[in-house]
Amino acid sequence: VILRLSRFEPLSSEIKDALRRGVKRSPLYSPYANLLRDGARDVTMLLTGMACRFKLMGNGKRQITGILVPGDICDFGFLTSSPPPGPLMTTTYSQVGRIPGPAFMSLFESDPSLMLATLSAAATEAALSQERVISLGSRIAVERVSHLLCEIRSRLDAVGLVGPGNSFELPLTQAEIGEALGLSTVHVNRTLQVLRRDKIITMRSGKVTIEDLPRLTERAGFDDSYLRPARLSP
Amino acid sequence: VILRLSRFEPLSSEIKDALRRGVKRSPLYSPYANLLRDGARDVTMLLTGMACRFKLMGNGKRQITGILVPGDICDFGFLTSSPPPGPLMTTTYSQVGRIPGPAFMSLFESDPSLMLATLSAAATEAALSQERVISLGSRIAVERVSHLLCEIRSRLDAVGLVGPGNSFELPLTQAEIGEALGLSTVHVNRTLQVLRRDKIITMRSGKVTIEDLPRLTERAGFDDSYLRPARLSP
DNA sequence: CGAAGTCTTGACTAGACTCAAGTTGGGTGG
DNA sequence: CCACCCAACTTGAGTCTAGTCAAGACTTCG
Numbered sequence: 259v260i261l262r263l264s265r266f267e268p269l270s271s272e273i274k275d276a277l278r279r280g281v282k283r284s285p286l287y288s289p290y291a292n293l294l295r296d297g298a299r300d301v302t303m304l305l306t307g308m309a310c311r312f313k314l315m316g317n318g319k320r321q322i323t324g325i326l327v328p329g330d331i332c333d334f335g336f337l338t339s340s341p342p343p344g345p346l347m348t349t350t351y352s353q354v355g356r357i358p359g360p361a362f363m364s365l366f367e368s369d370p371s372l373m374l375a376t377l378s379a380a381a382t383e384a385a386l387s388q389e390r391v392i393s394l395g396s397r398i399a400v401e402r403v404s405h406l407l408c409e410i411r412s413r414l415d416a417v418g419l420v421g422p423g424n425s426f427e428l429p430l431t432q433a434e435i436g437e438a439l440g441l442s443t444v445h446v447n448r449t450l451q452v453l454r455r456d457k458i459i460t461m462r463s464g465k466v467t468i469e470d471l472p473r474l475t476e477r478a479g480f481d482d483s484y485l486r487p488a489r490l491s492p
Numbered sequence: 493v494i495l496r497l498s499r500f501e502p503l504s505s506e507i508k509d510a511l512r513r514g515v516k517r518s519p520l521y522s523p524y525a526n527l528l529r530d531g532a533r534d535v536t537m538l539l540t541g542m543a544c545r546f547k548l549m550g551n552g553k554r555q556i557t558g559i560l561v562p563g564d565i566c567d568f569g570f571l572t573s574s575p576p577p578g579p580l581m582t583t584t585y586s587q588v589g590r591i592p593g594p595a596f597m598s599l600f601e602s603d604p605s606l607m608l609a610t611l612s613a614a615a616t617e618a619a620l621s622q623e624r625v626i627s628l629g630s631r632i633a634v635e636r637v638s639h640l641l642c643e644i645r646s647r648l649d650a651v652g653l654v655g656p657g658n659s660f661e662l663p664l665t666q667a668e669i670g671e672a673l674g675l676s677t678v679h680v681n682r683t684l685q686v687l688r689r690d691k692i693i694t695m696r697s698g699k700v701t702i703e704d705l706p707r708l709t710e711r712a713g714f715d716d717s718y719l720r721p722a723r724l725s726p
Numbered sequence: 727c728g729a730a731g732t733c734t735t736g737a738c739t740a741g742a743c744t745c746a747a748g749t750t751g752g753g754t755g756g
Numbered sequence: 757c758c759a760c761c762c763a764a765c766t767t768g769a770g771t772c773t774a775g776t777c778a779a780g781a782c783t784t785c786g
Contacts, residue, residue, distance in 0.1 A: 340615050675742075
């Protein structure tokens, strides 16, 4: 799982070894645990479970601004020593790996491709954020929910976490999905019912099965090209 | 204007000189001109005017995903040689400055602070994107419009483009504001009327005057801390 | 088995969209 | 210099998507 960085840029095996040696696996965090560690300037990657970035609004509401799946880097602040973009919370039992920031940075020197890989990961995160803007700005409820499912499926698939029959764990409550998509819990519920009624998905206790991916993709208007760190032809 | 990068990180005067020498000013672009130059791997900065990034949806709608003000870097793709995140269009007469990508990158070697400044600029853009998600996800129309006005005022202020009495040029049609905020043109119009009726703003042909910034800030729930590239205490 | 959190359902409300028809204002050409 | 034109802005009416409130059913877990 840790090797996902190499999806962005071919990495030499020495670097991979160095990374493996440097990573410290964290203990298992419980659901709703806070992953924010403002003091530490570590490079942190989610290894298992799921997490989300959010912001508490004045009126007590919460807006989820990003969802992390295994293989995602929790915070790119180490690149600029800027503060993290908001609190980070697990949504289920999760584990992270950490490498001390300075150790990671020093590997940049020895192999510039690690830098490129890191920047590509950051660029992909930016693309995710942009797609979220598009969802919230110009898609209706069914499209938003469908799009989220397609996106998460794609991202989990990239790290081998999609089982047979397009099924995967989705440890998010409907309330959390609503907070991520700018919809009320009730409306998320009704939207999911439509998708189930139309035999497009099945959901049961945190496990989603996509019965008809083409139709879901079509309802979502989903195009996964933004997830792939496509290289310009050199 | 070009020196805005130094807001992110103190830059040596040699670097500033080198930047100044390397920049080629573009001719004046007309409104609605396309700034996307996929072939060229230049570092491009908007110098005057305004521009926005957008995406065309299947149904003919358009979602504006980002607004650029003078001093903003148009495309961070040169960092990762990844494709630009969508088309970029001027909304008024505009001018950009370009530095060939390789030339810019080679300056990284001589002074690492330029790299930090560039990354900080990218981080700020990410923060903008996140705040947009928050707006679209959990703010109602008046809050969105107010927030946009506060944000643009702040960003223009940072480059000295806010005149006396908190007035500035806003070369966006109401339709474009709607596309950026996920609102219909009609609703944007009505929302602006409310703000004018309450003597909070004045608008006339592309020029906005904020009569009562505290009240606008309050309606928007605006907090400019995300715009400032705050450094962690070292 | 009980309790808390999650999911579901119904009824009502409201914020925002669409459609449609003006009105204004800046720019162009006769 | 005026008439015209087009784009942007306004206004009104009706509709609908999604939100709110409230109550009940189902899970999961201690």
